[in-house]
Amino acid sequence: MGLIAKFATVGTATLGSRLFGFVREMLMAAAVGTGPVADAFNAAFRFPNTFRRLFAEGAFNSAFVPLFAKEIEANGMEGARRFSEEVFGVLFTVLMALTIIMELSMPLIVRTVIAPGFVNDAVKFDNTVQLATIMFPYLACMSLAAMMGGMLNSLHRYFAAAIAPVFLNIILIGVLGAAWWKNFDPLQVGYALSWGVMAAGFVQLAIVWIAVRHAGIKIGFRRPKMTPNVKRLLILALPAAITGGITQINLLINTNIASGGDGVISSLAYADRIYQLPLGVVGIAVATVLLPELARALRGGHQVEAANLQNRSVEFVMFLTLPAAAALLVMAEPIVRFLYERGNFSPSATVTVAQILGVYGLGLPAFVLIKAFIPGFFAREDTRTPMIFAAISVVVNISLALTLFPLYGGIGIATAEITAGWVNAALLFGMLMWRGHWQLDIPLLTRIPRLIICAAAMAAVIYYALGHLQYELSSSASVIMRVGTLAGLVLASMVLYFGLAFLSGGANLAMIKRGLKRRRAKQETQTQTTDDA
Numbered sequence: 001m002g003l004i005a006k007f008a009t010v011g012t013a014t015l016g017s018r019l020f021g022f023v024r025e026m027l028m029a030a031a032v033g034t035g036p037v038a039d040a041f042n043a044a045f046r047f048p049n050t051f052r053r054l055f056a057e058g059a060f061n062s063a064f065v066p067l068f069a070k071e072i073e074a075n076g077m078e079g080a081r082r083f084s085e086e087v088f089g090v091l092f093t094v095l096m097a098l099t100i101i102m103e104l105s106m107p108l109i110v111r112t113v114i115a116p117g118f119v120n121d122a123v124k125f126d127n128t129v130q131l132a133t134i135m136f137p138y139l140a141c142m143s144l145a146a147m148m149g150g151m152l153n154s155l156h157r158y159f160a161a162a163i164a165p166v167f168l169n170i171i172l173i174g175v176l177g178a179a180w181w182k183n184f185d186p187l188q189v190g191y192a193l194s195w196g197v198m199a200a201g202f203v204q205l206a207i208v209w210i211a212v213r214h215a216g217i218k219i220g221f222r223r224p225k226m227t228p229n230v231k232r233l234l235i236l237a238l239p240a241a242i243t244g245g246i247t248q249i250n251l252l253i254n255t256n257i258a259s260g261g262d263g264v265i266s267s268l269a270y271a272d273r274i275y276q277l278p279l280g281v282v283g284i285a286v287a288t289v290l291l292p293e294l295a296r297a298l299r300g301g302h303q304v305e306a307a308n309l310q311n312r313s314v315e316f317v318m319f320l321t322l323p324a325a326a327a328l329l330v331m332a333e334p335i336v337r338f339l340y341e342r343g344n345f346s347p348s349a350t351v352t353v354a355q356i357l358g359v360y361g362l363g364l365p366a367f368v369l370i371k372a373f374i375p376g377f378f379a380r381e382d383t384r385t386p387m388i389f390a391a392i393s394v395v396v397n398i399s400l401a402l403t404l405f406p407l408y409g410g411i412g413i414a415t416a417e418i419t420a421g422w423v424n425a426a427l428l429f430g431m432l433m434w435r436g437h438w439q440l441d442i443p444l445l446t447r448i449p450r451l452i453i454c455a456a457a458m459a460a461v462i463y464y465a466l467g468h469l470q471y472e473l474s475s476s477a478s479v480i481m482r483v484g485t486l487a488g489l490v491l492a493s494m495v496l497y498f499g500l501a502f503l504s505g506g507a508n509l510a511m512i513k514r515g516l517k518r519r520r521a522k523q524e525t526q527t528q529t530t531d532d533a
Helices: 003-032 036-114 122-135 137-154 159-163 166-181 186-214 228-244 246-258 264-299 303-330 332-340 347-373 384-408 410-435 442-466 479-504 509-516 520-532
Strands: none
Touching (some): 003 166, 003 186, 036 137, 036 186, 036 228, 036 246, 122 186, 137 159, 137 186, 159 186, 166 186, 228 384, 246 410, 303 347, 347 410, 384 410
């Protein structure tokens, strides 16, 4: 399977999850809007979700994967299983202790970390505490699931770990459907969603656990012990966790700041859901596939292959991300109106969320590039440098958010977030170049400017078309008219962009075909070499 085909495998599964997430957010927007219950739920869910990204996805998809792959090469599947059991024993014990401590400390955590702005509203504060208490066990389930997902990625089994998150959205859609059928009020909806989140954690853990067993590894529980392998993992994991979860750190900080304004947390969350579609489908797919591929190439001394992997990954993410960023910038309002404006979600909320989404569009390329640059460090077991750059970006985010929020509200927070993202991306790229770990090639240098011009041309056409389609995209038009108009506009924009990209040489069809049809014999040879090691 070629590199682009692997991106497509993870991206397709992630796309399914994101699409179900859209349905979930549409139903949630209609049920609770941007009111106090929505703020309480989004703030409460942000906390375990941040820890999941920090100590699960960030740490184990960045630190665990290279070490697990090394164990497979050095000691075979039995050595990898032994290493997994050592890590599982320590991780499970730590998660149980962390969950108990956090559950008992939740009022203090909400007051000081999650949403200090809620303290003056006793009802909103109490609801946030209760909802966060219900949902926090989700962290333990997802941390263990992330470890097993890292094992599957190292074994080139990408689909199960990528498809598991879709069940969170399926379960929450079911909860919202039942709430509508039983005519729940917004507060009842919030509590039902919280129990659904916790249930989804157990379901996702079960999916990857079964997939790992089918891959030939049965993990047993071992008494927690700080073996040399576990110590090495922890040394790598802490900075990797901070680096991999930098976006979530900034979101948690921004949630804290935004709690001082009514509806700001929910507005940021609704905009975040939309821009997470291209970020998740492209960025997470590339990061998931590139790390084990790059680690294997570097371990084998294949420097030319490693450089090609990095260049083609950036080329691929920019090919897909630039038009998405341009579209979010110019057509945010009709997208938000179509997805959310119904029930308790008002037209004024549409305008606010659309403005935030447009700002996020400007930062989308930066966040995707970060996903492509970080494996260049982690594959070399350097997690310290990206952590330093992540810390710098956090300082930038906090400084700008505190300055801009009193002036511009949610738009100011979004501006701070994307500025921090571009700073982080620039620092990562600059260091890779300075160390000689990234060799730019001519195809990349010539294609990226052409893709930028193609995306700008597409954005200009969309902007012009929107001026002639105001009624067709307004809330006064029928749903069928709005769906048809929006779908037609998106389809025409895609045809225009991809046509211009291929005609101008910004994209190379032959390269994409080679990536998708890479000879299976090469993969089998590499697999056999790994098994013999």
